[in-house]
Amino acid sequence: MSERFILIPGRTSKQGCGVSEGKFDEAYQHEITTLQVAPADMKRMGLANGDRVRVTTDTGRQIDVAITAATGDELPPGLLFIAYGDLSSQLMDGETHGSGMPTSKGFDVTMEKLG
Amino acid sequence: MSTPAGPAKAGHYAGAAEAGTTLIEDSTCTFCGCVCDDIDITVKDNHIVDAKRACVLGKAWFYNHHADDRPSCLVEGRPATVEDGVERAARILTDAKYPIIYGLSDTTSEAQRVAVGIGDAIGGTVDTTTSVCHGPSGMAFQGVGEVTCTLGEIANRGDLIIFWGGNPAESHPRHFTKYSLMPKGMFVPNGRKDRTAVGVDVRKTKTAKAMDLFFQIKPRSDFEALWTLRALAKGVDIDPEQVKNDTGIELARW
Numbered sequence: 001m002s003e004r005f006i007l008i009p010g011r012t013s014k015q016g017c018g019v020s021e022g023k024f025d026e027a028y029q030h031e032i033t034t035l036q037v038a039p040a041d042m043k044r045m046g047l048a049n050g051d052r053v054r055v056t057t058d059t060g061r062q063i064d065v066a067i068t069a070a071t072g073d074e075l076p077p078g079l080l081f082i083a084y085g086d087l088s089s090q091l092m093d094g095e096t097h098g099s100g101m102p103t104s105k106g107f108d109v110t111m112e113k114l115g
Numbered sequence: 116m117s118t119p120a121g122p123a124k125a126g127h128y129a130g131a132a133e134a135g136t137t138l139i140e141d142s143t144c145t146f147c148g149c150v151c152d153d154i155d156i157t158v159k160d161n162h163i164v165d166a167k168r169a170c171v172l173g174k175a176w177f178y179n180h181h182a183d184d185r186p187s188c189l190v191e192g193r194p195a196t197v198e199d200g201v202e203r204a205a206r207i208l209t210d211a212k213y214p215i216i217y218g219l220s221d222t223t224s225e226a227q228r229v230a231v232g233i234g235d236a237i238g239g240t241v242d243t244t245t246s247v248c249h250g251p252s253g254m255a256f257q258g259v260g261e262v263t264c265t266l267g268e269i270a271n272r273g274d275l276i277i278f279w280g281g282n283p284a285e286s287h288p289r290h291f292t293k294y295s296l297m298p299k300g301m302f303v304p305n306g307r308k309d310r311t312a313v314g315v316d317v318r319k320t321k322t323a324k325a326m327d328l329f330f331q332i333k334p335r336s337d338f339e340a341l342w343t344l345r346a347l348a349k350g351v352d353i354d355p356e357q358v359k360n361d362t363g364i365e366l367a368r369w
Binding site: 006008010011012013016017018019020021022072073074075076078079081096099100101102106 | 146147171172175176178179180246247248249250251253254282285286288317318319320331334335
């Protein structure tokens with residue numbers, strides 16, 4: 001079962017520290033390879049912390065990633081969040097809308113449970 | 116709190132806190148755009164061992180930057196004098212057909228000025244890493260201009276602070292305490308009590324918790340939200356139902 005979402009990559013404190021402490025360190029790698037999902041969306045899709053999902057953008061870019069429940073009510077249903085890093089960069093496409101800046105936030109995606 | 120707009124004293128060396136260490140007061144952190152210039156650095160054996168007043172991002176940045184003993188200049192991979200390096204760089208640049216000077220994001224303003232001068236002299240193009248992030252902002256600056264001010268002005272004058280789609284609580288951790296919310300400034304003598312903080316975002320981030328008012332708008336309704344505010348400011352009649360549908364926020368709250 002796959003559902004439509006909007007994915008917002010962004011900065012976090014741990015991601016920011018990891019940039020200085022080492023991008024191959026476990027803390028940084030964990031932060032940038034964990035997708036945050038609203039608890040209500042997890043419940044509806046039968047997802048648990050640590051499950052892996054496949055996220056595919058409308059332009060065909062794809063990542064497989066582990067999920068975790070977003071803290072409290074930080075994310076409204078329908079919205080996903082991931083810290084900036086290798087995985088979020090893999091979803092960026094070449095389209096810049098004439099601005100010189102490829103879209104890096106607000107990806108239209110489908111998310112499906114793996115395994 | 117020290118005056119945010121006050122002169123930096125970077126490079127001012129004070130007495131060592133303990134034997135074998137050097138204390139460098141009022142160092143500048145260039146990790147984020149806050150560029151805090153009040154960090155007291157303790158150096159031991161060429162390693163930064165303390166960064167007083169730095170935030171979590173600043174500490175991670177300082178603790179992982181150390182003096183290194185690599186040669187300051189290499190030519191063909193071999194150590195060279197700076198004079199030889201400059202000579203070689205000048206030859207490469209003047210021989211280039213269409214040089215592009217790129218980078219400069221962690222470079223001082225003085226060095227950027229020199230880079231632009233060199234680009235001018237050799238008929239090159241200057242671009243920065245900022246283009247791949249703030250490209251649209253740069254185009255807007257050139258097209259319609261920019262309303263801006265310094266963090267010092269915000270600290271001393273800002274009585275209505277709006278954070279729209281930003282999360283400084285995580286990305287600029289000292290923004291609230293040193294610049295925008297807590298400081299007692301010239302025209303906001305009571306600090307936080309004299310300021311109204313408003314947040315607008317699709318996510319209820321850590322920043323939202325520090326706001327007096329928070330508007331969790333529907334994703335991709337920023338334009339409608341801004342136009343609602345514009346209409347209200349202009350006294351234009353707007354449909355409450357449409358505002359609620361478009362932005363996810365009751366008209367009465369705007």
